[in-house]
Each structure stands twice: as structure tokens, then as C-alpha cells.
Amino acid sequence: MTKTKLLNVILPGVLAIFFIGAAITGKNTCTLIKDYVVTIKGTSNLHGWEERVEIVTGDGIVNLNKDGSLDLENINIKMDVHSFKSDMGSVMNNNTYKALKADANPEIIFTLKVPVKSIQPKPNEKTISAKGNLTIAGITRFVDMPVKVFMQDQGKIAFYGFYSLKMTDYGVDPPTALFGTLKTGNEITINFKVNFKITPALTNKNN
Numbered sequence: 001m002t003k004t005k006l007l008n009v010i011l012p013g014v015l016a017i018f019f020i021g022a023a024i025t026g027k028n029t030c031t032l033i034k035d036y037v038v039t040i041k042g043t044s045n046l047h048g049w050e051e052r053v054e055i056v057t058g059d060g061i062v063n064l065n066k067d068g069s070l071d072l073e074n075i076n077i078k079m080d081v082h083s084f085k086s087d088m089g090s091v092m093n094n095n096t097y098k099a100l101k102a103d104a105n106p107e108i109i110f111t112l113k114v115p116v117k118s119i120q121p122k123p124n125e126k127t128i129s130a131k132g133n134l135t136i137a138g139i140t141r142f143v144d145m146p147v148k149v150f151m152q153d154q155g156k157i158a159f160y161g162f163y164s165l166k167m168t169d170y171g172v173d174p175p176t177a178l179f180g181t182l183k184t185g186n187e188i189t190i191n192f193k194v195n196f197k198i199t200p201a202l203t204n205k206n207n
Contacts, residue, residue, distance in 0.1 A: 025064050027073070030157065030196040032058030038079060038192045042174075043185040050087050051096065055080035060112070062157075062198060070119040070151070075112040075130075075159075077194065082106060088177055095175035099167070105138040113142070125150045134163075136170040152195075160193035 038053040060075035081102040086092035100108075114131040130147045133140050143163065150158040166186050167174050174184040 025066055027061055027063050028198050028200050030060045030062050030075075030198045032056065032077065033156075033195050033197050036192070036194040038190070038194065040084065040188055040190050042188040045183050046181070049092070049184065051084045051092075053079045053084055055083035056194065058194065058196065060196065064198075065118070068120070069117075070157070072112060072116040072119065072128075074115070075110075075132075075196075077110045079108040080106065081108060088182075092175065092177045095177055099137075099172050099175040101137045101172075105136075107135075109133075109135040110143075111135075119149055119151070134165075136165075137172050139170045141169065155198040157196045157198065158193065159196070162189050162191045164189045 036056050038056050040051045040053065042049055056077065056079050058075065058077040061073040063071040063073055065071065081100050082097060084093065084096055086096065097103075110130075110132055112130060112132040116128050116130070119126060119128070125148045127146050127148050129144055131142070131144045134143045135141075143165075145161065145163040147159050147161045150160070152158060164187055167188060168186055174186050176183050
């Protein structure tokens with residue numbers, strides 16, 4: 001076997017070990033870790049506004065292939081609506097909770113419905129098409145959002161990107177503040193950067 005062919009055989013495995021760490025070939029679970037940044041941005045008749053999402057959780061199942069590539073089988077991300085904090089203060093916070101019907105629907109949820117195959121373990125980002133259900137204020141819609149994936153060492157996968165939507169598509173009346181003086185626009189953008197940690201909780205006996 002030539003040196004070039006030998007490298008082609010060995011290199012995918014070496015990359016998989018470096019980027020995925022202790023996880024094993026086959027099905028593994030993954031959990032969202034706390035170094036996330038998620039914000040919601042919008043406009044108003046007075047100025048732009050931003051809300052931080054302070055509590056985000058998530059989990060999923062990934063399949064690690066023998067060639068070192070990764071399949072996303074399932075991903076769930078949940079944002080705690082009552083953890084939204086506006087740069088315009090508590091009045092805007094409360095109006096947001098009311099508009100999103102937070103008492104009855106305390107979370108915004110994204111669930112991946114179409115698996116993403118063969119993400120390579122390379123030290124550069126890849127844009128994937130994340131197709132799944134987005135639930136806001138109790139209404140679920142199928143969405144297709146571009147998401148950048150960056151595989152890191154120690155078994156971490158980073159997802160980041162943004163998604164714009166109209167609040168009224170989810171039955172949400174754009175919130176107001178300052179006794180109705182400030183009126184928010186209908187379109188908002190969810191910006192996110194989240195990291196998942198892979199753990200070898202599920203094994204594939206066929207591998």
C-alpha cells in the first residue's frame with residue numbers, strides 16, 4: 001500500500017478521534033451545553049430592540065460513521081420564554097410574555113424532522129439545511145433554515161445562524177411598550193450560537 005493510500009485510510013479515523021473524542025461509532029446522544037448565545041432582534045416605530053434568551057436546553061441523537069463523518073438523526077432545542085430579557089426593561093419583558101402566551105406555552109421549540117447525513121469531521125464550517133418543526137405560542141410550522149455547523153474537539157458540535165419570521169404567522173400580536181407609543185414590527189430574527197456535547201450513551205451493536 002502506498003503512503004498516499006495509507007493516509008487516505010488512516011486520516012478519517014484520526015480526524016474523527018480528534019474532533020469527536022470519546023464518542024464511539026454508531027448512535028450517540030448529544031446535549032446542549034451552557035456556552036450558548038441566543039437573541040431575538042426586531043424593529044419598532046422608534047428604534048430597534050433586542051431580547052436575550054437566558055435559558056436554552058436541547059438534546060439529540062447523532063450517528064458516527066466508520067469513515068469519520070457524522071449524521072444528525074434528531075435535534076431538539078427549547079427556549080424558555082420567561083427567560084427572555086429585553087434591552088427595554090421589565091415592561092417590554094412582560095408584554096413579550098403576554099404576546100407569546102407564555103403561561104400556556106412556556107417554550108419555543110425547534111425539532112429537526114429531516115436527518116442530515118455525512119457531515120465531515122473537518123476543522124471548518126459547513127452550511128446545512130435544517131428542516132423541522134418550529135413551535136411558537138402553541139402554533140407549529142415546518143421551517144427550512146440554513147445553519148452553519150462547526151465540529152470542534154472534545155466531542156463538541158457548534159451550530160450557529162439566524163432565522164427571520166413574522167410573528168403573526170404564529171398567531172402572535174407584535175408587543176407594544178410605553179403605553180402603546182412604541183409599536184414593534186411584525187418581523188423578528190432569532191440569532192443563535194449553540195454547542196452540543198456528544199456522549200456515547202447509545203451503542204450500535206451492528207458496528
